[in-house]
Amino acid sequence: MKNDAPNPDNFVRRGEFVAKIVEQRPLFGKNNISLNLEVTDKAAVCFAKAKPGQFVNLACRDLNEYRCPTPLLRRPFSIAGIFSDSAASKPVSGNDLENSSQVGSSEKLYLQIIYSVIGPGTNWLAQRNPGEQINLLGPLGNGFTLPESKDAKVILVGGGVGLPPLYFLADRLAGQGYRDIVAVAGARGREEFACEFALDKYEEEKPLEKQLVLQQFARSNTSSIIATDDGSMGYHGNVVEAWREFLVGNEGWAEAEVFACGPGGMLKAVAAFAREKVNPCQVCMEAYMACGIGVCQSCVVAMKAGAADEGESKKYKLTCVNGPVFDAEKVDWNS
Amino acid sequence: MVEASGKKQVDLTVELGRVRLANPVMTASGTCGYAFELKDFVDLSRIGGFVTKSITLEGREGNLPQRTFETASGMLNSIGLANVGLERFLAEKVPLLEKMTVPVFVNVAGRSLEDYVAVSEKLSGIEAISGLEINVSCPNVKVGGITFGVDPAATAELVGAIRKRCPETYLIVKLTPNVTDITVTARAAVEAGADALSLVNTFTGMAIDVEKRQPVLGGRTGGLSGPAIRPIAVHMVSRVYREVAQTAGVPIIGMGGICCAHDALEFIIAGASAVAVGTNVLVDPGCLVRIMEGIGDYLVAHDMKTVKELVGCLEGV
Ligand SMILES: Cc1cc2nc3c(=O)[nH]c(=O)nc-3n(C[C@H](O)[C@H](O)[C@H](O)COP(=O)(O)OP(=O)(O)OC[C@H]3O[C@@H](n4cnc5c(N)ncnc54)[C@H](O)[C@@H]3O)c2cc1C
Ligand SMILES: Cc1cc2nc3c(=O)[nH]c(=O)nc-3n(C[C@H](O)[C@H](O)[C@H](O)COP(=O)(O)O)c2cc1C
Ligand code: FES
Numbered sequence: 001m002k003n004d005a006p007n008p009d010n011f012v013r014r015g016e017f018v019a020k021i022v023e024q025r026p027l028f029g030k031n032n033i034s035l036n037l038e039v040t041d042k043a044a045v046c047f048a049k050a051k052p053g054q055f056v057n058l059a060c061r062d063l064n065e066y067r068c069p070t071p072l073l074r075r076p077f078s079i080a081g082i083f084s085d086s087a088a089s090k091p092v093s094g095n096d097l098e099n100s101s102q103v104g105s106s107e108k109l110y111l112q113i114i115y116s117v118i119g120p121g122t123n124w125l126a127q128r129n130p131g132e133q134i135n136l137l138g139p140l141g142n143g144f145t146l147p148e149s150k151d152a153k154v155i156l157v158g159g160g161v162g163l164p165p166l167y168f169l170a171d172r173l174a175g176q177g178y179r180d181i182v183a184v185a186g187a188r189g190r191e192e193f194a195c196e197f198a199l200d201k202y203e204e205e206k207p208l209e210k211q212l213v214l215q216q217f218a219r220s221n222t223s224s225i226i227a228t229d230d231g232s233m234g235y236h237g238n239v240v241e242a243w244r245e246f247l248v249g250n251e252g253w254a255e256a257e258v259f260a261c262g263p264g265g266m267l268k269a270v271a272a273f274a275r276e277k278v279n280p281c282q283v284c285m286e287a288y289m290a291c292g293i294g295v296c297q298s299c300v301v302a303m304k305a306g307a308a309d310e311g312e313s314k315k316y317k318l319t320c321v322n323g324p325v326f327d328a329e330k331v332d333w334n335s
Numbered sequence: 336m337v338e339a340s341g342k343k344q345v346d347l348t349v350e351l352g353r354v355r356l357a358n359p360v361m362t363a364s365g366t367c368g369y370a371f372e373l374k375d376f377v378d379l380s381r382i383g384g385f386v387t388k389s390i391t392l393e394g395r396e397g398n399l400p401q402r403t404f405e406t407a408s409g410m411l412n413s414i415g416l417a418n419v420g421l422e423r424f425l426a427e428k429v430p431l432l433e434k435m436t437v438p439v440f441v442n443v444a445g446r447s448l449e450d451y452v453a454v455s456e457k458l459s460g461i462e463a464i465s466g467l468e469i470n471v472s473c474p475n476v477k478v479g480g481i482t483f484g485v486d487p488a489a490t491a492e493l494v495g496a497i498r499k500r501c502p503e504t505y506l507i508v509k510l511t512p513n514v515t516d517i518t519v520t521a522r523a524a525v526e527a528g529a530d531a532l533s534l535v536n537t538f539t540g541m542a543i544d545v546e547k548r549q550p551v552l553g554g555r556t557g558g559l560s561g562p563a564i565r566p567i568a569v570h571m572v573s574r575v576y577r578e579v580a581q582t583a584g585v586p587i588i589g590m591g592g593i594c595c596a597h598d599a600l601e602f603i604i605a606g607a608s609a610v611a612v613g614t615n616v617l618v619d620p621g622c623l624v625r626i627m628e629g630i631g632d633y634l635v636a637h638d639m640k641t642v643k644e645l646v647g648c649l650e651g652v
Contacts, residue, residue: 016376070407288400290412293373300397313396314396
């Protein structure tokens with residue numbers, strides 16, 4: 001007999017699953033890879049309901065190898081897209097999110113993960129071949145809340161490996177009928193983008209004009225503005241500067257809802273600019289995680305006084321269960 | 336209770352003194368939340384016993400991040416006993432624990448002897464709670480922050496004081512390994528009235544960011560856990576069993592780096608009546624059930640009928 005959950009919602013939304021690698025494809029930037037995973041049965045039912053901003057915690061090793069369990073802990077990765085076909089061309093729209101029959105128990109779904117190879121876990125991942133299996137926990141975390149009005153203007157701001165969850169968000173927004181979406185995508189230099197580019201279509205001399213150049217956004221017909229810190233591609237500057245410049249001449253975008261993901265310093269600057277523009281802003285944050293499922297208390301992020309009151313702590317929220325998406329106004333950016 | 340493993344049936348029940356577990360595999364404090372946090376990842380009705388995270392008198396926010404760090408075959412943590420505190424635990428978590436179908440043990444921590452006694456008293460006599468696990472690895476703020484559990488006299492005084500005010504309560508004393516001779520503190524705990532001993536807690540350690548020349552962890556030092564500590568933990572269980580627990584008839588709950596049935600069997604053969612899994616639950620919650628099944632398979636393969644036959648059967652020491 002299963003323990004009765006104290007939670008009245010007995011529907012299974014997450015779990016431990018085994019996924020099969022369908023494809024590993026090198027992306028434009030050095031050491032950036034797109035991983036396409038097939039999930040079936042209960043996993044497919046859970047992931048059909050996954051929200052942009054949610055993540056998976058991947059075992060980057062054989063969990064049955066006990067003598068030398070390296071790396072010991074799982075590694076968290078954002079979901080970069082969920083598709084109903086193995087070619088990753090048909091995003092799951094989320095239109096029938098509350099209708100659990102959308103994905104039957106015999107169906108398959110395909111998850112995209114986009115990662116940057118930087119250490120032992122991601123090196124192990126990069127060496128896996130199609131057909132091999134990977135153990136994962138997911139979908140984890142809360143996910144973004146979509147704007148109430150489909151007429152809302154939406155600005156997606158992403159940097160480095162903060163871009164992947166925004167690809168999934170753009171898919172979902174488009175699938176739900178939002179029309180006015182623009183992405184501001186940044187990296188240190190042109191070699192560091194975790195994406196693919198349609199370079200033949202890119203008008204380099206117009207960096208502040210939104211263009212269908214970044215493929216993972218273009219797949220949902222979302223155009224983007226490219227910015228690099230070193231000026232090696234697109235606008236020479238950071239994403240906030242690019243966004244500020246874009247608003248000059250695009251005053252219609254001054255009132256927008258902002259969704260951001262990237263390194264802590266970038267998110268802090270995004271939150272400050274969103275506040276200046278009185279734009280509602282949700283940020284998808286990173287923290288060092290050990291479990292990813294709310295039991296170890298590793299992944300705390302400090303909240304402003306009064307903003308964490310409903311949780312288990314007055315000061316902190318857990319990135320892995322209360323986040324990774326937070327209202328930028330609630331985060332204590334000075335801690 | 337009997338777990339079928341293959342065709343043969345084996346008896347996995349263990350008696351930790353007056354508390355009976357359906358099987359020897361428990362969760363370790365601080366790695367499984369307050370109650371049902373792990374329910375989507377493991378069937379909690381199939382474990383031997385559930386141990387909550389440490390509860391203190393007042394709620395604690397815990398240490399500054401970064402709070403954990405992966406090391407070679409292990410991890411450091413400096414969570415800082417973050418928890419909601421006794422009052423909210425009683426109001427919000429105990430009602431959840433009432434729904435647990437396996438024995439529940441609440442881990443108790445404190446900053447002073449009075450704190451421990453107050454928390455233990457309030458948690459005694461609650462039906463959903465089978466016993467308390469006293470985490471003696473906390474600094475005593477009244478005597479310059481010296482950890483209770485490293486001093487045999489302080490351990491005895493603390494356990495004695497809880498025992499006096501909670502005469503009926505089942506008490507597990509969780510020993511710290513950060514001592515010269517763990518049998519001395521084990522004996523102190525037993526003589527002061529412990530019903531069972533659990534060992535080990537984490538080993539104090541530090542990791543340094545060489546670029547910043549600062550400790551990696553916000554709490555500066557942290558507790559080392561995981562496979563890296565297992566051989567030391569097994570040795571400590573073996574010594575405590577032979578030198579203290581066996582003659583005193585006090586059961587041991589062994590832990591430290593257990594990932595699979597093989598690891599659990601090491602502890603049981605060394606003298607543990609039950610085992611607990613911490614770090615590996617963070618990685619692979621389902622391992623709790625697989626370890627239990629694997630112990631059953633081992634008994635079948637070795638023509639044994641009960642797990643009790645294995646406890647402390649280590650030869651050649
Ligand atoms: C919610 C979440 C979503 C993420 N999504 C993505 C993603 O979509 N694509 C991607 O490439 N990466 C993502 N990351 C970061 C990713 O988890 C790390 O890059 C990965 O753990 C590195 O593992 P490694 O063993 O290769 O390197 P390690 O040697 O473990 O780490 C290399 C560097 O990364 C840092 N690091 C390790 N773990 C984390 C962590 N949990 N958060 C932040 N930094 C870390 C280390 O401090 C070190 O500096 C995400 C992290 C979080 C918390
Ligand atoms: C993240 C983490 C938090 C822990 N919190 C507690 C705690 O609150 N109280 C306690 O007595 N032990 C705590 N421990 C120690 C474990 O219960 C266990 O004794 C130790 O980690 C050794 O077992 P392991 O190697 O299987 O993890 C914690 C360990 C970890 C890894
Ligand atoms: S990573 Fe363990 S609680 Fe968030």
